[in-house]
Amino acid sequence: MAALKVAVGCFALGAVWVASTILVYWLYPDGGPGTHKAELTKGLLFVVFTAFLLFLYIRRTLSDIEDHHEAEMQAKLDLVNRLALAAEYKDDLQGGHNYRIGKSSEIIARHLGLPSDLCEALGHAAVLHDIGKIGIPDAILSKPGPLTAEERRIVEKHVLYGAHLLGGSDHPLLMMARSVCLYHHEKWDGSGYPYALKGEEIPLEGRIVAVCDVFDALTSERSYKEAWTADRATGFIVGFSGKHFDPRVVGAFLAGLEEIQALRFIEPDPQWLRQPLSLPSELGADDLVWVPETAAVLAWPEAEVAKN
Secondary structure (H helix, E strand, C coil): CHHHHHHHHHHHHHHHHHHHHHHHHHHCCCCCHHHHHHHHHHHHHHHHHHHHHHHHHHHHHHHHHHHHHHHHHHHHHHHHHHHHHHHHHHCCCCCCHHHHHHHHHHHHHHHCCCCHHHHHHHHHHHHHCCHHHHHCCHHHHCCCCCCCHHHHHHHHCHHHHHHHHHCCCCCHHHHHHHHHHHHCCCCCCCCCCCCCCCHHHCCHHHHHHHHHHHHHHHCCCECCECCCCHHHHHHHHHHCECCCECHHHHHHHHHCHHHHHHHHHCCCCCCCCCCCCCCCCCCCHHHCCCCCHHHHHHCCCHHHHHHC
8 A cells, every 4th residue: 555655646746747847838938948848858757657657556456356356256166165065965976966067057058158157157056056955864865765755845845945045145156056956946847846936937047957957866876776877868858858847958958968978077176176075084974963953943934935
């Protein structure tokens, strides 16, 4: 700040110098044009020099602000990705599921022709699509067989838990992540949950993540099923286009299918997550204990969520 004051002061002094020289020349035109010209030249050089110093200072300041903003944004993204990892610890998932959902959502958004900044934001937001599963009991999430009707109802609550966790923020990334959490299980024909929305009533980010989530889930091994082949899973997506999935999103999915399939063989970018996706060696499955009080903390009446 002191350097800025000095630079501005010098610039102002040079400007006064030039103005004074011009004024003297007007008032005393016979005082020697050579003298006036010399003084004017020195004043102009002084102004140019201080202006250059001021420019360098401003450019350095803006660079520092940009670096600070990038560091702050990276810290926020790191936090988002660790929240996504918490959901993977809770669910019956192979490592990298949330990472692939984020990247594949970004790919589909790009093939839909969305602006690049929106595609990138969706890629970050989509990794939190199942964050609400931290409020679902482990015994249900890891159950080896089919779920009962009551267990299915409990699992479906994860979209409300996720929306509640991410609600109340005016940050664009968290607002989009909340929307993804809440709407990625809605279906094009209105048979989804939690609100049975139909067609374009479903926010676009929810329709995009719905396709990505189903494809990755089908091609992943779970305790209750083997992994499907990519061709079989793709056939399922296409078969339910116009029923469960937005046909336009399915078209973008097919356009980016090669990129999406390649994600299965790519290790998550270190910038996405700076630690292994597997459980730490000192922890075992028995160490991840369900805390019943969590459900009470996360509970959110459906009518309240519907208002938002």
